[in-house]
Amino acid sequence: MEFTDLKAQYAALKTSIDLRIQRVLEHGQYILGPEVRELEEALAKFTGSRHCITVASGTEALLIALMALDLKPGDEVITTPFTFAATAEMIVLAGGRPVFADIEPDTCNIDASRIEALLTPRTRALMPVSLYGQVADMDEMTAIAARHGLAVIEDAAQSFGALYKGRRSGALSTFGATSFFPSKPLGCYGDGGALFTDDDRLAQAAREIRVHGQSGRYLHTRVGVGGRLDTLQAAVLLAKLERFDWELERRAAIGARYERLLAGVAGGTVVERVAVRPDRNSVWAQYTVKLADRTAVQAALQAAGVPSAVHYPKPLHRQPAYARFAGADPCPVSEREALRVLSLPMSADLTEADQDRVVRALAAAVQATGTPGTPGTPAAAPAATAA
Ligand SMILES: *Cc1c(COP(=O)(O)O)cnc(C)c1O
Numbered sequence: 001m002e003f004t005d006l007k008a009q010y011a012a013l014k015t016s017i018d019l020r021i022q023r024v025l026e027h028g029q030y031i032l033g034p035e036v037r038e039l040e041e042a043l044a045k046f047t048g049s050r051h052c053i054t055v056a057s058g059t060e061a062l063l064i065a066l067m068a069l070d071l072k073p074g075d076e077v078i079t080t081p082f083t084f085a086a087t088a089e090m091i092v093l094a095g096g097r098p099v100f101a102d103i104e105p106d107t108c109n110i111d112a113s114r115i116e117a118l119l120t121p122r123t124r125a126l127m128p129v130s131l132y133g134q135v136a137d138m139d140e141m142t143a144i145a146a147r148h149g150l151a152v153i154e155d156a157a158q159s160f161g162a163l164y165k166g167r168r169s170g171a172l173s174t175f176g177a178t179s180f181f182p183s184k185p186l187g188c189y190g191d192g193g194a195l196f197t198d199d200d201r202l203a204q205a206a207r208e209i210r211v212h213g214q215s216g217r218y219l220h221t222r223v224g225v226g227g228r229l230d231t232l233q234a235a236v237l238l239a240k241l242e243r244f245d246w247e248l249e250r251r252a253a254i255g256a257r258y259e260r261l262l263a264g265v266a267g268g269t270v271v272e273r274v275a276v277r278p279d280r281n282s283v284w285a286q287y288t289v290k291l292a293d294r295t296a297v298q299a300a301l302q303a304a305g306v307p308s309a310v311h312y313p314k315p316l317h318r319q320p321a322y323a324r325f326a327g328a329d330p331c332p333v334s335e336r337e338a339l340r341v342l343s344l345p346m347s348a349d350l351t352e353a354d355q356d357r358v359v360r361a362l363a364a365a366v367q368a369t370g371t372p373g374t375p376g377t378p379a380a381a382p383a384a385t386a387a
Pocket residue numbers: 057058059060083084086087129155157158178179180181191192193
């Protein structure tokens with residue numbers, strides 16, 4: 001069993017993917033070829049954004065968004081410490097200061113109610129992360145931003161395809177930034193990413209920054225980066241889009257099945273899960289449970305041949321490179337959840353038989369360690385419904 005099954009996906013799409021790649025090899029426009037524009041049009045339409053600007057990776061998307069917003073040295077960007085390093089890393093690389101706000105204990109997304117206390121005259125932007133495939137509280141975030149004249153960048157690296165109050169992740173704020181890293185919900189066969197915005201001026205800025213700040217050939221009107229998406233990766237993504245709606249349905253069904261099986265249905269073992277709010281869904285970039293004795297459970301799963309992963313073992317304000325940004329919010333919830341979270345195998349091609357194996361191994365491990373949730377509290381999580 002694979003943690004993320006990319007081989008079954010390739011087998012299913014082989015004819016289209018091979019054909020699309022072959023066409024690129026024949027026309028030879030490896031840089032910003034016709035597939036890049038075709039993909040941008042398809043993704044803009046899919047998300048409902050006015051503009052899509054494809055870029056070299058999700059990390060690059062975050063950097064280019066911050067550069068397009070003209071972040072100045074010392075500008076503060078409020079974000080979550082419970083994320084992959086790239087989120088805070090790009091704020092620092094762009095000259096800014098990440099200011100960490102703690103997370104909600106049930107969803108593990110940034111807690112919007114903690115943001116206003118962290119605002120200072122230097123605050124320029126909010127950068128929520130739609131963690132594990134579920135959009136953060138974007139309406140609350142954009143309301144705060146509107147009151148204080150801030151930009152909002154959604155780090156949607158894990159949530160491409162997710163719905164929030166009927167709208168798509170990525171199209172909910174000043175910028176949405178996503179990743180096409182192979183294991184993300186929409187992945188290519190290497191690095192890739194995209195930015196979404198409705199703002200014509202910011203879209204133009206991002207397009208120029210992506211090609212070394214050029215507004216015309218060898219006319220460098222701003223400082224940029226080499227941040228284009230390869231034509232070959234665009235070709236792969238176009239082929240993958242053909243069954244992306246089906247993949248979203250499969251992910252929803254597999255996620256819902258995990259929910260049922262781990263909620264103690266039919267006398268099964270109750271395992272606490274990350275909650276999903278009723279006004280949105282999760283595309284389950286990760287299917288994540290919470291355990292009191294994660295180390296023991298993970299070892300037992302490994303012994304049973306079930307792969308698992310920790311996203312993420314340390315909040316960023318506890319990482320050596322970012323500890324100097326530990327600030328006014330001590331982020332105790334992030335620290336606690338970082339010790340408890342464990343992600344289980346998840347992909348559109350996960351079979352029911354394999355999923356049953358995962359659940360059986362997890363139930364056995366949890367019963368053997370005798371500590372399903374938080375020590376001293378009942379294990380049952382609040383009902384988590386995938387809309
Ligand atoms: C994967 C990821 C990124 C970075 O994306 P890459 O394409 O790997 O550069 C950024 N933020 C989050 C939350 C991610 O999960």
